[in-house]
Amino acid sequence: MSTLEIKDLNASVLLDEDNSKQILKGVNITINSGEVHAIMGPNGSGKSTLASTIAGHPKFRVDSGSVRLDGEDVLEMSVDERARAGLFLAMQYPVEIPGVTTSNFLRSAKTAVDGEAPSLRTWTKDVKAVADRLKMDPTMIQRNVNEGFSGGEKKRMEIMQLELLKPKMALLDETDSGLDVDALRVVSEGVNRAKEENNLGVMLITHYNRILRYIKPDYVHVFNDGRIVEQGGPELALQLEEEGYDNYVAAAR
Amino acid sequence: MADTSNTTTRPAPGADVTTAEDDVVAGVRTDEARVAIPGMTQEGEKLATEHTAGDDSEVEVTIRRDPKKPAGNSRAERTASYDLADFPELTGREEDFRFTPLKRLNGLHTSDLTGEAPSVTVSGTDLVTVETVGRDDARVGSAGIPEDRLSANAWAHFSQATVVTIPQEVEVDQTISVEIKGTHTDPAAQHVIIDAKPFSKARVVLHHSGTAVVSQNVEFTVGDSANLTVVSLQEWQDAGTAHASAQHAKLGRDARFKHVCVSLGGDTVRVTPSVRYTAPGGEVEMYGLTFVDDGQHLESRLFVDHSQPNCVSRVTYKSALQGRAAHGVWVGDVLIRPEAEGTDTYELNRNLILNDGPRMDSIPNLEIETGLIAGAGHASTTGQLDAEHLYYLMSRGIPEVEARRLVVRGFLFEILQQIEDEGIEARLREVVEAELSNADH
Numbered sequence: 135m136s137t138l139e140i141k142d143l144n145a146s147v148l149l150d151e152d153n154s155k156q157i158l159k160g161v162n163i164t165i166n167s168g169e170v171h172a173i174m175g176p177n178g179s180g181k182s183t184l185a186s187t188i189a190g191h192p193k194f195r196v197d198s199g200s201v202r203l204d205g206e207d208v209l210e211m212s213v214d215e216r217a218r219a220g221l222f223l224a225m226q227y228p229v230e231i232p233g234v235t236t237s238n239f240l241r242s243a244k245t246a247v248d249g250e251a252p253s254l255r256t257w258t259k260d261v262k263a264v265a266d267r268l269k270m271d272p273t274m275i276q277r278n279v280n281e282g283f284s285g286g287e288k289k290r291m292e293i294m295q296l297e298l299l300k301p302k303m304a305l306l307d308e309t310d311s312g313l314d315v316d317a318l319r320v321v322s323e324g325v326n327r328a329k330e331e332n333n334l335g336v337m338l339i340t341h342y343n344r345i346l347r348y349i350k351p352d353y354v355h356v357f358n359d360g361r362i363v364e365q366g367g368p369e370l371a372l373q374l375e376e377e378g379y380d381n382y383v384a385a386a387r
Numbered sequence: 388m389a390d391t392s393n394t395t396t397r398p399a400p401g402a403d404v405t406t407a408e409d410d411v412v413a414g415v416r417t418d419e420a421r422v423a424i425p426g427m428t429q430e431g432e433k434l435a436t437e438h439t440a441g442d443d444s445e446v447e448v449t450i451r452r453d454p455k456k457p458a459g460n461s462r463a464e465r466t467a468s469y470d471l472a473d474f475p476e477l478t479g480r481e482e483d484f485r486f487t488p489l490k491r492l493n494g495l496h497t498s499d500l501t502g503e504a505p506s507v508t509v510s511g512t513d514l515v516t517v518e519t520v521g522r523d524d525a526r527v528g529s530a531g532i533p534e535d536r537l538s539a540n541a542w543a544h545f546s547q548a549t550v551v552t553i554p555q556e557v558e559v560d561q562t563i564s565v566e567i568k569g570t571h572t573d574p575a576a577q578h579v580i581i582d583a584k585p586f587s588k589a590r591v592v593l594h595h596s597g598t599a600v601v602s603q604n605v606e607f608t609v610g611d612s613a614n615l616t617v618v619s620l621q622e623w624q625d626a627g628t629a630h631a632s633a634q635h636a637k638l639g640r641d642a643r644f645k646h647v648c649v650s651l652g653g654d655t656v657r658v659t660p661s662v663r664y665t666a667p668g669g670e671v672e673m674y675g676l677t678f679v680d681d682g683q684h685l686e687s688r689l690f691v692d693h694s695q696p697n698c699v700s701r702v703t704y705k706s707a708l709q710g711r712a713a714h715g716v717w718v719g720d721v722l723i724r725p726e727a728e729g730t731d732t733y734e735l736n737r738n739l740i741l742n743d744g745p746r747m748d749s750i751p752n753l754e755i756e757t758g759l760i761a762g763a764g765h766a767s768t769t770g771q772l773d774a775e776h777l778y779y780l781m782s783r784g785i786p787e788v789e790a791r792r793l794v795v796r797g798f799l800f801e802i803l804q805q806i807e808d809e810g811i812e813a814r815l816r817e818v819v820e821a822e823l824s825n826a827d828h
Contacts, residue, residue, distance in 0.1 A: 189782055190782075191778060192774065192778065212781070212787070213778060213781040213782055214781040214782075214783075214784055214785055214786050214787065214790075216782075217781070217782055217783055217784035217785075218784045223782055225779070225782075228779065229773075229775045229776060229779050231776050231779065231780070231793075231794065231797065232797060232798070232801075233794070233796070233797020233798045233799075233800065233801050234780075234793050234794060234796075234797040235797075238793070239780070239783075239793070242780075242785050242789065242793060243780075243783035243784055243785055246783070246784035246785045246786065246789070247783070247784040278797070279779075295783060299783065299784070
């Protein structure tokens with residue numbers, strides 16, 4: 135049983151050496167193992183900044199507040215330490231890394247997260263099994279990380295890592311964007327499996343209700359102007375689908 | 388990474404030219420060559436000398452303004468001669484020597500190169516013939532002609548040449564090893580000839596090691612439909628070694644030539660590979676991997692001379708640089724002559740600066756004298772590791788030091804894979820690993 139606890143988080147994006155702009159304005163949320171929290175909000179509300187700040191992207195600066203995973207101060211950790219502590223960010227736009235093969239990358243990541251190299255025999259089998267279930271081309275493992283992958287392939291690759299690295303908490307940043315229905319189903323099944331098998335806690339960031347038909351949220355948080363402005367159960371997502379974000383955006387003005 | 392990419396065209400001889408005697412009224416020409424739109428000629432847009440600066444990189448362009456007086460830095464007009472007297476003493480201000488530290492050449496450009504040449508040992512197969520011949524042998528000069536003073540000085544002073552012949556229609560599976568080992572620093576001249584007869588196929592590795600002050604000419608004749616891979620490894624001891632190597636390839640009809648140039652060791656190393664086509668259909672791939680450490684000067688200047696129709700060239704050179712006074716130079720000259728219709732060429736240079744201190748000069752230079760080509764382009768980037776790449780790897784738990792290693796190795800090993808000899812690749816990976824661990828990347 136793990137808990138990710140975010141308290142009064144304020145953070146800014148660094149625009150250049152001298153300038154920054156505050157994006158997060160006091161975010162509070164607590165996620166336990168096995169729970170799915172949907173963070174929904176209009177574009178530009180700061181949802182992705184929340185995910186990137188928790189993961190430790192150097193472009194964002196925490197101004198105040200705290201992020202704790204099982205009591206440990208996440209903000210004190212480097213990016214790689216956060217991942218080894220059990221946090222995982224499925225990125226909205228994964229980068230291509232020339233010259234580094236997917237197979238080498240996955241093994242290096244698994245070794246780092248587990249603290250020891252995976253057994254060669256079971257590892258190869260595990261990778262193949264996950265790739266099969268995500269309906270990925272088996273030859274992609276020999277290709278360089280994300281190089282020449284389509285948008286859908288990149289998203290599957292993120293979920294593949296989620297399944298293989300077995301984190302405690304996953305932050306899914308607009309994983310549904312750019313996916314057709316078949317890909318969305320395959321990717322959602324991957325997330326659900328990780329939840330079932332590893333009792334994963336999930337922060338699911340999305341603009342649309344669509345993915346929530348496949349990944350059932352326990353809680354829905356409406357995000358606007360850098361903070362959570364409404365909370366509820368799955369019914370809130372349905373309400374948002376009908377009414378849109380206009381009420382919340384207007385209220386913030 | 389800073390990105391520098393540019394393409395230059397220049398008018399064909401006889402096209403729009405401007406001279407003082409032309410008819411001009413109020414600053415506007417009235418003769419045939421009158422330009423309706425500023426910046427445009429009858430041939431199309433006349434590019435300004437664009438200069439998109441990256442880190443110490445620049446793009447040189449050549450626009451011939453007067454066909455009677457060609458611009459001096461067009462590759463087509465470069466002096467080519469077997470006679471040393473045709474090449475003036477170097478001052479260091481010459482276009483092709485402006486980056487080379489002449490003092491560190493230890494006399495290769497000024498001395499009589501009378502020292503004993505590094506030893507040459509050929510092994511790996513008995514399918515080829517190996518001979519040692521005198522200067523008067525007919526094969527000397529069959530593929531190459533000096534284009535700079537270092538090469539001409541070597542030509543003037545070598546006493547004998549090693550000739551390796553791959554017979555017609557013979558395909559050699561084993562790598563042919565040419566060990567070139569130096570034992571002293573008296574300035575010397577050397578001459579090696581690789582003659583791949585028509586329809587032959589072979590891979591030749593020139594492995595330079597030891598200590599030497601040597602200027603070389605290496606000639607590769609690639610016969611009709613022959614397929615020759617040459618790997619030139621510069622793995623000298625750093626201290627005291629100065630190496631100039633003019634490597635001249637000449638391709639027959641439908642010949643294929645792959646050249647992999649790996650410069651790792653030596654105080655000052657200057658490799659100048661050049662390729663000429665004598666018939667249509669030739670295909671050339673040129674790869675380079677250079678690892679420049681503290682105080683080293685490693686220079687690669689290549690030339691692809693497209694003078695025949697329907698030939699292809701692909702150039703990919705990469706360098707990694709680390710440490711104080713580490714200096715890398717890459718100059719890629721590609722010339723597409725008017726008769727080389729259907730040419731397809733692309734050259735790429737990527738350089739990775741690993742810490743504070745190194746300097747890299749990267750100059751792609753593409754001259755196009757015909758519009759009837761299949762494709763032509765070039766790109767040059769020089770920069771440090773991409774922060775987003777490191778972030779992605781680290782966000783999966785990989786520590787920063789290891790993330791850097793993964794990215795750097797990926798960058799460099801791509802070139803080694805082109806050697807296609809696992810034994811050599813594995814050994815070179817270890818050498819590069821050792822270089823990297825010096826600075827803990």
